[in-house]
Amino acid sequence: MVSQKALQHAEKCRFCWMCRHLCPVQHQTGKELNTPRAKGLLLSMVSKKSAEFDRDMAQAMYECMLCDACVNDCCTGYQPPLFIREARTEAVVNELAPEAVMQLIENVETSGNIYGTVKPSFAREGTDVLVYIGEVAACKVSGMAKALLNILEKTGIRAKVLDNEPASGAMLADLMGYVEEVTQQASACADAINAAKLPTVVVLDSYDAEIMKQRYAEWGCEIKAEVVTATAYVAKLLEEGKLAPKSKKRGSGVCHDDDRLARSFYEFAPVRAMAKAAGFDLAEMFNRERLAKSCGSAVALGYMPEITIKVAGGRWQDMIRTDAKAMLVANPQAYLCLSQCVPAEKELVDLFTALDESL
Amino acid sequence: MQERSLMFHMIRSELEDAVGVENVSTKKNERAVYSVDYFWLSRKWQDAGEEGPMPDIVVRPGSTEEVSKVLKIANYYKIPVTTWGGGSGSQGGALPVAGGILLDIKRMDKLIDLNVEAGTVTCETGMIFSTLEDYVNEKGYSVMHLPSCMTCCTVGGALAHNGIGILSTKYGKMDDMCLSLEVVLPNGDIIDTLPVPKHSTGPNLLPFFIGSEGTLGIMTKAKFKIVKLPEVRTHHAFLFSDIHVGYEACREIVQAVKPSIMRLFDEAETVSIVKKVIGFEKKGSFLNLTLEGHKKIVAAEEEIVLEIAEKYGAQYLGHEYGEKWFENRITFFYPGHIMDLPQMFGTLDTVATHDNIEKIYRAMKSAIEDNFQENKVRFISHSSHWYDWGAMNYSRFIIDNPPKDPEEALRLHNRIWNAGVRATLANGGVLNDHHGIGLKLSRLMKEQYGPAMQVLQALKKELDPNGIMNPYKLGL
Known part of the structure; x- marks a missing residue:
């Protein structure tokens, strides 16, 4: 059903309990089924024909944020998301995936994004860098995209944004695994970026950056430009003194390290540099950086909103225990999820907007 | 419980009323994940493609009051209730061997x-x-x-x-x-x-x-x-010529000072697992020891420990291996570092007074190595929890090529356990130190307690007259 490699990982994880404390979905649902070991065990049972891969099992494979917290913690290198993604492929191929998932896939097929709407355009011409906005920022967190472009403009950087910016494939990959449709999206996206012939592509959403930097090459669709996360790019501008924020105290805040910055790029300092520049006094959550708890993803919010909002709520609980006033976020997906359940007297801050306002 | 019976659905609906519809499940997948805990036999069963013990219904309460409602229902209908936390127990204690209700309490995490x-x-x-x-x-x-x-x-x-x-x-x-x-x-x-x-x-x-x-x-x-959190935490390591000298030295140390960690490995474990995980290459009996607390007190304790170790001819290995052990304290339990199928293995942990603990080590080692030679059994042991009155042994047996047939494997597994545990009981030890009894050792509780078992039975009878709570565990 799944590849030999994926099955080997599942067989190792089925009797290993060590990472469950990091699973945000398990934490919020309390379900044994929502542990990496349970998902590995079920796939092992399927391979031994003592269980059937049915609609219920497919559902279980989607109750996961693919946040990589389990992978990051494993000292032996086993990767639950590897077999979970492949199980999702199996679910889609056999028409066992939950209806909400199939609806998102259909949206991608018809409109190019999970929302099934016409993606707002941020197109502009520029000659210095290409900015890749991504579908979540474009459709749902447009303020963050505008703020990033404003920041670049105020620095004198002429940023280009593609008209009809193609999907990176990150969303589809979370919905149905690394299948041909995903590599086709990746290839089209890489072609469009390469056609711009700019030396740098600044990627606002770290989920897009992750697939571009860490998957495209193995699929033969490498981006020729240097792919940089927007956070790292802006932090460099700050470091080089190209941005001069006004000194304005904005109170205490904690930075949320989103899943991909935390565990695909190990990028922690840029977000904090942006927060300081925007005038925040920084506190820290206990589970931070590589151990940062996921607050959900846009895809998961699309097909399992109730669980994703609970997961975002769990991250707010981590923040509340710090006594900070604001949760500081530089990722559109994290912003979208956390915005679903902002606690009373707490503030959710988009760091690009905060920094833009301070310039 | 017959899943398709009218009564089954009546009870299910009552449970849903108690904890919410979304917190009750009879889906096979959801029930199946409770059929395997960390107990070797449940793993072997699954690995062989056998169906393990499954509950009829999974219930996930969110509060004490909901637990109370569930138990009132279960008690009225005389339905077995097995509580499941993390399912990481090695004794089969959380396996729902009698079916019935599986009470997963992880929603109660406030x-x-x-x-x-x-x-x-x-x-x-x-x-x-x-x-x-x-x-x-x-x-x-x-x-x-x-x-x-x-x-x-x-x-x-x-x-x-x-x-x-x-x-x-x-x-x-x-x-x-x-x-x-x-x-x-x-x-x-x-x-x-x-x-x-x-x-x-x-x-x-x-x-x-x-x-x-x-x-x-x-x-x-x-x-x-x-x-x-301690002001200082300092790690040390020593090498004794053999475990006998190690036992003597550790007894004296623990009767003089209070290390937080003191783990004495026998010669076989020193050259196997210790070598594999922290890279220590020498033969002998390895000890890692940690002192912690206020800096001044720790300094004084260090002096005493070093004096005692020297008296017993220990080679002081400095801080490096103790630190490595501490850094890797959980690594030992990851796949690839700990025993895994197809191996058969078990941890026979016990605790006894200082005068008996080495006797137990030798008796158990002999009972297992001598009686199961044809199975090419290996025996390793360390002592990792110490008291001023005694210590525990964390002894393990390993068979690299056990019977493939799960039923045959089960019988061999239990014969080894019986032999090891009875050697312990004959020398002043107890069935278990810290993993519990569960299903694995339940049958031996009466041997351990003798007539004293009636005290536990009386408690059980009074508190749980219908015998619904975790049946077949703890000998009750």
Whole structure:
């Protein structure tokens, strides 16, 4: 059903309990089924024909944020998301995936994004860098995209944004695994970026950056430009003194390290540099950086909103225990999820907007 | 319970009313994940493609009151109830061998109170233990319970089998750390133990429940003491010529000072697992030892430890290997580092007074190595929890090529356990030190307790007259 490699990982994880404390979905649902070991065990049972891969099992494979917290913690290198993604492929191929998932896939097929709407355009011409906005920022967190472009403009950087910016494939990959449709999206996206012939592509959403930097090459669709996360790019501008924020105290805040910055790029300092520049006094959550708890993803919010909002709520609980006033976020997906359940007297801050306002 | 019967659906609907429709499941996939815990036999069963013991219905309460409602329903209909926390127990204690209701308590994971002034933390028992430790660490404190299963066991699971962590020699085990409990009795009544654990107000209720493995009630809230994170924590390692000298030296050390960690490995484990995980290459009996607390006290304790070690001819290995062991304290339990199928293995942990502990080590080693030569059994052991009156042995057997047939493997597995455990009992030891009894050792409880077993049976009969709580476990 799944590849030999994926099955080997599942067989190792089925009797290993060590990472469950990091699973945000398990934490919020309390379900044994929502542990990496349970998902590995079920796939092992399927391979031994003592269980059937049915609609219920497919559902279980989607109750996961693919946040990589389990992978990051494993000292032996086993990767639950590897077999979970492949199980999702199996679910889609056999028409066992939950209806909400199939609806998102259909949206991608018809409109190019999970929302099934016409993606707002941020197109502009520029000659210095290409900015890749991504579908979540474009459709749902447009303020963050505008703020990033404003920041670049105020620095004198002429940023280009593609008209009809193609999907990176990150969303589809979370919905149905690394299948041909995903590599086709990746290839089209890489072609469009390469056609711009700019030396740098600044990627606002770290989920897009992750697939571009860490998957495209193995699929033969490498981006020729240097792919940089927007956070790292802006932090460099700050470091080089190209941005001069006004000194304005904005109170205490904690930075949320989103899943991909935390565990695909190990990028922690840029977000904090942006927060300081925007005038925040920084506190820290206990589970931070590589151990940062996921607050959900846009895809998961699309097909399992109730669980994703609970997961975002769990991250707010981590923040509340710090006594900070604001949760500081530089990722559109994290912003979208956390915005679903902002606690009373707490503030959710988009760091690009905060920094833009301070310039 | 017959899933398709009218009564089944009546009871299911009653349970849904108690905890919410979304928290009751009869889906096969959801039930199947409870058929395997960390017990070797349940793993072997699954690996062989056999169907393990499954509950009829999974119920996930979110509060003490909901637990109470569920137990009232179960008690009325006389339905078995097996409580599941993390499922990381090695004794089969959480396996729903009688079917019925599987009560997964992980939704009950709230932090109730963290009182630095009192030096206490109170939480619901479905919380993963490392989450509790994180909450306390945030404030600069610790519960000081750091077992290898810390990231996967629940607070309730640790209490249910009276677990122990690597710092136990200084800070004790669960029954030293827990100050009070809220418990739901099998009839659904909610009770609290007295607010403090030490008193002369009649017999203490805490020991009735800590270590009772879900057979007498369900612990739903627990209060623990907390201590400040240590000013210093220094790791050391030594090499003794053999384990006999090691036992002698460790006894003297623990009767003079209080290390937090003191792990003495026999010669076989020194050249196998210690070598593999921390890269120590020499032969002999390896000891890693950690001292912690106030800097001045630790300095004095270090001096005493070094003097005693020297007296017993130990080679002092400095800080490096002790630090490596501490860094890798959980690595030992990951796939690829710990024993795994197709191997057969088991941990025969026991505890005894100092005068008996080495006798037990040798008797158990002989009982297993001599009686199961044809199976090419290996025996390794270390002693990792020490008291001024005694110590425990964490002895393991390993067979690389056990029978493929699960039923044949089961019989061999149990014969080895019987031989090892009976060698312990004959030399003043007990069935188990800190993993519990569960299903694995249930049959041997009467041998251990003799006529004293009637005390436990009387408790069981009075508190759980219908015998619904975790049937076939703990010999009850």
